[in-house]
Amino acid sequence: MMTFTLSHVIGDPVAAYITSQEVRLTEEQLQRIIVAHHLNDPLYLQYFYYISDLLRGDWGISRTDSDRPVLVSIQHYLPATVELSLVSMVFALALGIPIGIISAVRKDKPVDHATRVFSLVGVSMPVFWLALILQYVFYYQLKIHNLPSLPSGGRVDQFVWLDHPLQSITGLYTVDSLITGNFPVFLSAVAHLILPGFALSYIFMAVFVRMMRSSMLEVMRQDYITLARSKGLSERVVIYRHALRNAMIPTVTVAGLAFGGLLAGAVLTETVFSFPGIGRWSTGAIVRDDVASIMGFMLIIAVVYMMANLIVDLLYAAIDPRIRLG
Amino acid sequence: MQETPGAPQSERRGWFEERAPQIREFKFTLYLLRQSPLVIVGFGLIGLFIVVAIFAPWLAPHGAEERFWQMPQRPPSWQFPFGTDTTGGDIFSRVIWAARLDLAIALTVVISAIIIGSILGAVSGFLGRAFDEILMRITDVFLAFPALILAMAVAAALGRNLTNLTIALIVVWWPTYARLIRGQVLAEKEKLYVDAARAVGAKPTRIIFRHVLPNAIFPIIVQATLDLGGVILTAAGLSFIGFGAGAGVAEWGLMIADGRSYLFQSPWIATFPGLAILFSSLGLNLVGDGLRDVLDPRLRR
Numbered sequence: 001m002m003t004f005t006l007s008h009v010i011g012d013p014v015a016a017y018i019t020s021q022e023v024r025l026t027e028e029q030l031q032r033i034i035v036a037h038h039l040n041d042p043l044y045l046q047y048f049y050y051i052s053d054l055l056r057g058d059w060g061i062s063r064t065d066s067d068r069p070v071l072v073s074i075q076h077y078l079p080a081t082v083e084l085s086l087v088s089m090v091f092a093l094a095l096g097i098p099i100g101i102i103s104a105v106r107k108d109k110p111v112d113h114a115t116r117v118f119s120l121v122g123v124s125m126p127v128f129w130l131a132l133i134l135q136y137v138f139y140y141q142l143k144i145h146n147l148p149s150l151p152s153g154g155r156v157d158q159f160v161w162l163d164h165p166l167q168s169i170t171g172l173y174t175v176d177s178l179i180t181g182n183f184p185v186f187l188s189a190v191a192h193l194i195l196p197g198f199a200l201s202y203i204f205m206a207v208f209v210r211m212m213r214s215s216m217l218e219v220m221r222q223d224y225i226t227l228a229r230s231k232g233l234s235e236r237v238v239i240y241r242h243a244l245r246n247a248m249i250p251t252v253t254v255a256g257l258a259f260g261g262l263l264a265g266a267v268l269t270e271t272v273f274s275f276p277g278i279g280r281w282s283t284g285a286i287v288r289d290d291v292a293s294i295m296g297f298m299l300i301i302a303v304v305y306m307m308a309n310l311i312v313d314l315l316y317a318a319i320d321p322r323i324r325l326g
Numbered sequence: 327m328q329e330t331p332g333a334p335q336s337e338r339r340g341w342f343e344e345r346a347p348q349i350r351e352f353k354f355t356l357y358l359l360r361q362s363p364l365v366i367v368g369f370g371l372i373g374l375f376i377v378v379a380i381f382a383p384w385l386a387p388h389g390a391e392e393r394f395w396q397m398p399q400r401p402p403s404w405q406f407p408f409g410t411d412t413t414g415g416d417i418f419s420r421v422i423w424a425a426r427l428d429l430a431i432a433l434t435v436v437i438s439a440i441i442i443g444s445i446l447g448a449v450s451g452f453l454g455r456a457f458d459e460i461l462m463r464i465t466d467v468f469l470a471f472p473a474l475i476l477a478m479a480v481a482a483a484l485g486r487n488l489t490n491l492t493i494a495l496i497v498v499w500w501p502t503y504a505r506l507i508r509g510q511v512l513a514e515k516e517k518l519y520v521d522a523a524r525a526v527g528a529k530p531t532r533i534i535f536r537h538v539l540p541n542a543i544f545p546i547i548v549q550a551t552l553d554l555g556g557v558i559l560t561a562a563g564l565s566f567i568g569f570g571a572g573a574g575v576a577e578w579g580l581m582i583a584d585g586r587s588y589l590f591q592s593p594w595i596a597t598f599p600g601l602a603i604l605f606s607s608l609g610l611n612l613v614g615d616g617l618r619d620v621l622d623p624r625l626r627r
Contacts, residue, residue, distance in 0.1 A: 116364065120615065124607035126559055128566050129582055129600030132589055140590045264472035268563050272586070283567045286482045298479055302470050 070296035073281060078300065080155055081270070081277035083172045085262050087193045088201035089255070096205040097251070100212025104247075105239060107217065115209055122206025127265045131199040131272035138195055151192050155276055196273040200265050204258045211254045215247040222246075248319055256312030260305045358620045368612025375606045379426040388416040390423035390576040399592040409594040411584060413574075417595065421602050423576040429606070431488075432557040435495040436550050442496070443503025444546075448534045450504065451511030458508070465501035473498050474560050481569045488577075491570040495557055506549055510542030544621045551614035555607035562603050578603050 068076075103115040138150045155173060174193070177186035219225065220243055228238045267279035274280070278297060285293035359365050378385060394414035402409045408417035450461040468476065477494045484490035514520065515538065523533050562579030564570055571577045573584075578599040585596030 113364075120364075120611050121604070121608060124555055124559070124604055124611050126562055126566075126579075126582075126600055126603045126607075128563060129596065129603065132582070132586060132596050133600070136589055136593050260472040264474035267474065267478070268567065271567055282478070286478060287568055294479060294482060298471065298475070301472070301475055305470060305472070 070292050073293065074278060074296055074300055077276060077278040077281045079172050080275060081263070081266050081279060083174065084193065084196055084200065084270070084275060084277060085259070085266055087197035088199075088204065088262065089259070091197055091201035092204035092208055092258075093255070095201075096208030097212050099205075100209040100251075101216055101239065101244070103209065103213045104216030104220065112213075115213070119206035119209040122202050122209075125202060125206075127199060127203060128268040128272050130202060131196065131269050134195050134199050135272070150195050151188075155189065155192050192275075196269045196275055199272075200262065200269045203265060204255075204262060207254055207258055208251060211251045212247065215250045216243060219243045219247045245319065249316065252312055252315050252319060256308050256315075259308035260301075263301055263304060355620055359616055362616050362619075364612050365616030368609045368616060371605055371609025372613060375425055375429060375609065378422055379429045382422050382426045386419035386422040388419040390415075390420055391574065392416065392419070399588065399595070401592070402594055408598040409592065411581070411595045412588060412592075415576075417581070417598050420576040420581060421578070421598050424578045424581065424599065425602065425606070427571075427575070427577055428558055428561065428603075431492055431495075431561050432554045434492055435499055435557045435561075436553050438496045439499035439553075440503050440546060440550060442500040443505075444507045444539060446500070447504035447507030448511050448539060451508040452515065452530060452534055452538075461504065462508075465504055468498065468501040469505075473556070474563055477560060477564060478567075478569070481564060486569050488571050488575070491561060491564055494564075494569075495561060498560075499553065499557065502549070502553070503546070506545060507539070507542060510545060511538055514538045514541055548614055548618045548621060551610055551617060555610035555614065558603060558607050558610070 099115055099118075103112045106112050142150070173189035174186060177183070177189060225238060225243055228242045229235075233242075263279075266277060267283060269275065270277045270279035271283055278300065282294065282297040284290075285297065392415065394410060394416070396414070397406075397410055398412055398414040400406055400410040406416050406418060408421060411417055411420070446461055450458045471479075477491075477498045480494035480497050481491050484493060511534070520533060520537065523537050528537075561570070562577075562582070565577055565579035566583045568583070571580050573580075581599040582596045582603075585592070585594075585599070588595055
């Protein structure tokens with residue numbers, strides 16, 4: 001619905017069906033396109049055709065991506081973004097949750113103040129700028145000092161790629177290369193993921209730290225924690241066996257919501273690191289006023305966002321035995 | 327507490343006496359805020375940026391458009407504290423001028439979003455039924471997309487310039503406030519003083535704007551403070567990928583985009599505008615965070 005509205009606001013919906021080769025059209029050709037795509041019909045009928053086209057897999061033509069169908073472009077670019085998002089999600093969770101726990105356990109101690117500043121800086125950090133700084137330090141500075149440096153852009157080293165062609169199974173280079181035992185590509189792909197993955201993860205790490213800290217503090221005040229302590233359980237057992245599980249519930253919610261923000265951040269990070277994902281594809285599309293691609297991009301983002309929320313709901317049931325799916 | 331139309335005492339008692347409890351509460355809030363060093367730092371940062379933005383013409387040694395063509399890409403020095411950019415613009419001056427532009431955009435967006443959101447949210451919460459249902463479904467659609475991506479699409483639809491960037495951000499941000507205010511109105515609506523106001527014959531619009539909204543003001547302030555930081559970040563991000571200001575305008579995101587191509591030769595071009603974004607947004611987040619802690623009674627004492 002949203003994408004349909006936008007396509008009409010963006011200007012001429014006819015543009016969505018014109019390939020870049022046919023920029024100059026005669027009036028007759030234009031009329032033919034208008035009739036072929038029902039653009040003279042009333043809006044509600046157009047909406048109906050739009051939805052049925054979507055369901056049949058006809059998402060229009062991506063001028064940004066040398067006139068491939070939008071759906072093919074998305075299939076081509078989405079795995080890169082998924083891979084990047086998953087890596088930064090892992091970074092964010094692996095660092096954010098322990099830091100949050102430490103911060104809550106040592107409330108009002110120097111460690112706690114330091115983590116609060118750290119997480120607030122993360123929330124205020126312009127991700128594209130962080131990406132540039134990381135490039136400068138870990139690519140350029142290491143390189144001019146002849147130290148092993150991390151790559152500054154792309155998904156995999158072109159030379160490695162040519163020497164060891166990769167058979168595509170899932171589209172995730174790291175997974176595919178592991179399955180096929182293609183270690184040179186695997187190492188190269190991992191190296192290309194570290195910097196963009198970290199740049200993207202910092203904001204979410206900060207969100208997790210804050211969430212984890214406040215929900216841990218909330219949980220630690222509950223009666224059953226006092227009970228566990230009075231039973232003589234060690235502080236370690238109390239925190240990790242009793243408190244953590246309950247404190248995870250709000251954090252999981254935030255993780256689901258953060259996934260949408262992760263996709264938004266991916267647009268900027270991919271642009272800086274020339275990472276060939278849907279984010280970079282979409283910025284290209286916007287600069288070229290490529291309506292069909294923009295619509296496809298919005299649609300896929302909405303779908304991914306909704307799926308993330310669904311997964312969160314399912315995770316609730318796994319973490320909290322009080323919630324049953326029924 | 328609420329003055330009734332034509333009540334003679336309220337004029338005699340004076341503004342301050344009439345609001346004594348609120349003033350006491352406000353002073354207590356200020357006291358609590360002063361207890362946190364982080365909030366003080368936040369206020370300091372915000373104050374600094376506001377001063378810089380207001381007094382930009384006196385503080386900036388050079389004009390935003392002024393160019394030293396014979397001195398491009400100079401590293402930071404006494405003459406140019408932050409160095410010069412690719413066309414010989416003084417980055418120090420341009421960062422100062424950009425503070426004006428970026429803060430103005432952020433304020434415009436958040437204030438417009440509050441106005442639109444409050445009106446729609448309040449009416450929706452107060453009327454309920456079909457209007458409420460329709461408005462909430464509309465906000466659902468808006469909130470189903472990450473802010474930056476929705477703003478990208480809207481800005482793309484309108485055309486790439488600074489005015490449209492601002493409009494796109496308003497379009498993206500109002501649903502948050504509509505939801506927030508609606509929730510507050512729903513909670514306040516059931517309270518006794520609303521019944522009392524209705525009983526003395528106050529019109530619904532008067533009840534909403536004179537009685538209900540003032541009671542919902544604190545959550546709005548907290549949200550607005552945090553959102554100002556968010557808008558600065560999103561606006562900079564959008565102008566970094568090519569929306570917003572045209573080439574040459576002093577705007578933080580655009581200045582970083584300009585510096586990106588020369589990152590390795592002249593890193594200072596991108597560094598200083600980025601620091602400006604980071605610190606302005608950090609100041610707002612520090613204060614917003616502190617305010618939330620102080621104004622939330624559960625965390626207060």
